Amino acid sequence: MVESAIGLVLAPLASFILISFVTRRAAILSAVISIAAAGISFALSLSLLVGVLSAPAGAGLAAGAHASIQWLSIPSIGRFRGLEIAMGVLVDPLSATMSVIVSLVAFLVTIYSLGYMKGDPGFSRYFSYLSLFAFSMLGLVIADNYFQTFVFWELVGLCSYLLIGFWYAKPSASDAARKAFVTNRWADFAFMVGVILLFIFFGTFDFGQLSSAIAGARGSAMLALVAALVFVGPLGKSAQFPFHVWLPDAMEGPTPVSALIHAATMVAAGVYLIARGFALFQSVPGVMETMAYLGGFTALFAASIALVQKDIKRILAYSTLSQLGYMFMALGVGSMSAGMFHLTTHAFFKALLFLGAGSVIHATEEQDIFKMGGLGKKMKITAWTFVIGALALSGIFPLAGFWSKDEILFASLSSGHIGLYVLGIAVAFMTAFYMFRLIFTAFGGTAFGGTASGGEPTEHAHVHESGPAMTIPLIVLAVLSVFAGLIGSPWFQSAFGFSFGSFIFFGRPEASHLDMTTASISTVVALSGIFLAWLVYGKKLLKAERIAAALGPLYRLLDHKFYIDEIYAWVFAKIMLGLGIVFDWIDHYIVDGLFDGLGGATRALGRKLRLTQSGRLQGYALVIFAAVAIAVVFISTDLLGGFLK
Amino acid sequence: MIGFHPLPAILLSPFVGAVLLLFVPEGRRNLIRAIALAAATVSLVLAVAAMIFYDRAAGGMQFVEHYSWIPSLGVHLDLGVDGLSLPLVLLTAIIIFAGVFVTWRLESRSKEFFIYALALVGGVFGVFMSMDLLVLFMFIEIAVIPKYVLISVWGSTRKEYAAMKYTMYLLSGSAVALVAIVAIFAYAHDPAHGLGIWTFDLAALSTIHFDPAFQKFAFFLMLLGFGVLIPIFPLHRWTPDGHSAAPTAISMLLAGVIMKLGGYALIRVGIGLFPEGAHFWAPLIAVLAAVNAVYIAFVAMVQKDLKFVVANSSISHMGFVLIGIASLNATSMDGAVAQMFAHGIMAALFFAIVGLVYDKAHTRVIADLGGLAHQMPRVSAAFLIAGLASLGLPGMFNFVAEFTVFTGAIQVFPVLAVVAIFSVVVTAIYVLWVFQRVFFGPRNPKWDHLKDARGVEMVPIVVLAAVLIGFGLYPRAIMDTITGGILPLAQHVASLGIGGPF
Amino acid sequence: MIGLDHYLVLAAALFCIGFVGAVVKRNAIAVLMGVELMLNAVNLNLVAFDRFGVHVVPLGQSFAVFIIAVAAAEVAVALAIILTLYRRRSNTRVDDLDMLKW
Secondary structure (H helix, E strand, C coil): CHHHHHHHHHHHHHHHHHHHHCCCCCHHHHHHHHHHHHHHHHHHHHHHHHHHHCCCCCCHHHCCEEEEEEEEEECCECCECCEEEEEEEEECHHHHHHHHHHHHHHHHHHHHHHHHCCCCCCHHHHHHHHHHHHHHHHHHHHCCEHHHHHHHHHHHHHHHHHHHCCCCCCHHHHHHHHHHHHHHHHHHHHHHHHHHHHHHHHCCCEHHHHHHHHHCCCCCHHHHHHHHHHHHHHHHHCCCCCCCCHHHHHHHCCHHHHHHHHHHCHHHHHHHHHHHCHHHHHCCHHHHHHHHHHHHHHHHHHHHHHCCCCEHHHHHHHHHHHHHHHHHHHHHCCCHHHHHHHHHHHHHHHHHHHHHHHHHHHHHCCCEHHHCCCHHHHCHHHHHHHHHHHHHHHCCCCCHHHHHHHHHHHHHHHCCCHHHHHHHHHHHHHHHHHHHHHHHHHCCCCCCCCCCCCCCCCCCCCCCCCCHHHHHHHHHHHHHHHHHHHHHCHHHHHHHCCCHHHHCCCCCCCCCCCCHHHHHHHHHHHHHHHHHHHHHHHCCCCCHHHHHHHHHHHHHHHHCHHHHHHHHHHHHHHHHHHHHHHHHHHHHHHHHHHHHHHHHHHHHHHHHHHHHCCCCHHHHHHHHHHHHHHHHHHHCCCCCCCCCC | CCCCCHHHHHHHHHHHHHHHHHCCCCCCHHHHHHHHHHHHHHHHHHHHHHHHHCCCCCCCCEEEECCEEEHHHCEECCEEECCCCHHHHHHHHHHHHHHHHHCCCCCCCHHHHHHHHHHHHHHHHHHHHECEHHHHHHHHHHHHHHHHHHHHHHCCCCHHHHHHHHHHHHHHHHHHHHHHHHHHHHHHHCCCCCCCCCCCEHHHHCCCCCCHHHHHHHHHHHHHHHHHHCCCCCCCCHHHHHHHHCCHHHHHHHHHHHHHHHHHHHHHHHHHHCHHHHHHHHHHHHHHHHHHHHHHHHHHHCCCEHHHHHHHHHHHHHHHHHHHHHHCCHHHHHHHHHHHHHHHHHHHHHHHHHHHHHHHHCCCEHHHCCCHHHHCHHHHHHHHHHHHHHCCCCCCHHHHHHHHHHHHHCCCCHHHHHHHHHHHHHHHHHHHHHHHHHHCCCCCHHHCCCCCCCHHHHHHHHHHHHHHHHHHHCCHHHHHHHHHHHHHHHHHHHHCCCCCCC | CCCHHHHHHHHHHHHHHHHHHHHHCCEHHHHHHHHHHHHHHHHHHHHHHHHHCCCCCCHHHHHHHHHHHHHHHHHHHHHHHHHHHHHHHCCCEHHHCCCCCC
């Protein structure tokens, strides 16, 4: 099992190296290598999952395998800790499931990219980055300690940077790439300090050893400090408020990348880390509460912004933020199963939605939904799969999102977070509304785009369905979006004797259930969201412009994403750069001034002193005589009666 | 190892090369290059061999050679390396090897250039190998002086000013350090509390338990004297001007090894002889280290010239070395030495690339550049590697070094360490910003005539990047050696019951 | 009765006159004359001490003879320098002789 785990990580790395150094010029070969590597990873991850599943039911995190090698060792001396770092592999239900999700989506997206990136000058480079990402992400998933997690955490950040800035000629893309990396860097700064402190307090990075060590340290202030610091890392990577700003901009990258990295896998790494280190977070109630409310807030906040966006990818990006908020909420209220379950289903339907959006963008070369329209007739597969994805996201029975979202709502209700429960329902309504606003505008209506955005109507006569490389992944993901939720359903439980909640859990297994109250409320709410969207954008019974005008300031606030980006830009331009300019001035005028002044003073003194060297012999003679006279007087003080002493 | 005596050969090879070059006529450029390359290669091969054959289990000084020089004053030309100095010897050898290739196409007075550069490198080797305080000091001077000529003759941008500034700063530092060295010499000769003999032997000197007051005094002088080399705020201002004015290969040596001389001497002499003095001044060093790391990172962010950005980033990174030294425990000092190595390679790579861009585009002003990734994909990839190393990305040796420093430092100076770690954020901001402004953006037809790096230009890039990534993936290859060198020192410090104020 | 003190006072006066002459005179010849006066003041002292002292060997007198010889040689050299200067600059003012300064 350990060999498979190592193999599934190394296959994409080998692909990256091969493409970078050998097949750079042979574009198709590069793609084939990359797809093959992703395929191998997927096959190996399936074998891992099968291996873990064959372990006795209810074994939970205990099932699986663990192996590590020493990577760095510095002995402790006296009361100072040394450093013991291992690199290892941890296979358990959590990592096996996650690696299946990652490698499956990666595999599908790599195939999809074959069609999407066709003819791009950076074809090989693109596939090498994809492979590098698969390597990093899988390395993160199977890591057995915080240090290794941090290493791969940064590497996925690098891949994200490279892929967002893939079209580096576009200034907006390179800006977005830098923004993503730097925003994450802020969060990772805290994460790194947290990881270091964790080691200093407990003497190990290992997840397994830590969970028992932490159990003995519950309630201590330093545990709270460590948990809070480590928690900031996931906030950045999963783009939770206030680190959310990078994710919408990250849509500058190629769309398959948005699907893979910025929807399905990398952004979920934060959720995964929290699940992985649940022992740590769960022992600090303050952090858990913060997690729950921050997640809930982000869910609402992002969904509200998504209501008014016009760019198809940005709508999906805000939707991703919102769904990640859901996952944080689930984890925060203490249900690791619900969080991971939503991560799983979300990976499928959000990847589907992004790939569908990619298919649309590929066909129309347009991202503004109000410049689209009537695409449903021209791109049947794309349209139908997209609708399935949207229904799954909105939580319509019996699609994937229904099961996982209800699980989260139920978890927040049963843990006594009524406020979060209500908030979750509100977000479900908004989700249904903005998704179907998108669908009715882009896929419904006539071939001529609406003019709600004020843009010129564009004809899409040349629009046609994408090729099989792109549609097959869509279909596969659509199937998964329909059925993936069932693994967490009570039916699955009764049929196979276990379900998601008894497979991945923290503490004790969670039985799957169908809470009828929650299910009916959320279904009604989702359907009414769809209905409202239909009224406004389908039938156009209500005028969107009029609603926007009526809501005036609120609409502007949403349209400007609550001005958060502006605030950050101001902070960077005024405070960070301002500090730089001030410090540079200090360096040039105060520090340099001090030392140049020292040099200048020496020279000035020399300039004065040189005047004593007049060059006149007689002057020198006078000085010599005076000196001799003084010396003689001193020497002869004894003879003169010692009156000078 | 019986029969393996690499040190004299490593040390003499550059000097022999320099002397041979004296007899070569200026016009024979291929011969000049060949001699320089041969001298650098001999050193590199032997340094790698020494690294491999160094007995890690035994530790301590190895490959020791004794030559008497001024016996009446107790001055001996004793050579030896341990885990502290061997990586730095290797670092020097790698950088001069890369530097020869960087200078391959130098047109004007290449003979004199190589003579001075090799003499400089010989001096650096001498510092790292010397087991005798006075010889060590003498080699520092040998390493410092040729730089004046190299900057003022082959430099650019206010080169005379920079060369003079560099020389004045470093010689002032040396003068201060010399006072400490003479004081140590006199103290050791005093039979009452010293050894009663005239000696500069570091091993013998370290057996003396210096009077605490004397330690405070002498360590402070060392801190001032060697702090200029590191450089430590506010003695750092020679660095941006010096680095920027120096020709590429010399910037590489300056940032790569000359700055390390200070850190090395501070650990070897400062902490080795005066642990209590070091302990007394540690809070000051830590504060200045945090200032170095963060303040200079902000300064780097607003620079307009590519080379000034890199030069300032070097100072900022040396802040990590300083806080590692100040924390006085095994982990932090291990990290400090690793950081010296990692930063040396990374800075050399950075300067090599900046030099390449400057040679081709004839400008280093960031605002004038842009979109170079279209014309020079290899150069941009190399710059990105250097940049990522600089911002401490895992997979690069710099990350290992920084992580180790922080783990050690945070146990002693929690707040200051966190302040210093914060500089990784600022570093990420300015490195990526610079990278974006220079290499990203639309294709600029103005640069269409530029050719990507190839042939000999790729040698330094490949060598340096491979070292960064190789040790980054498997740090034990070098960290174990460093640990072996640091442990005795750390144990000595710990046995005195000190190591930071908390 | 003329004693040692008288000689010493005379010598001191002579020395001071010579010193002032050497220091303040502008003309190089006059400076040289001042130097000669100082030397002779010393000679006077030496001879006086020899006369009134208790030495068996006339050490002072022999020193005086040496000094006279050296002074003669010195004058020869100094006059040669002054002559050269005069030829180059057509005067012998010491004010102008500040070439020792850079």
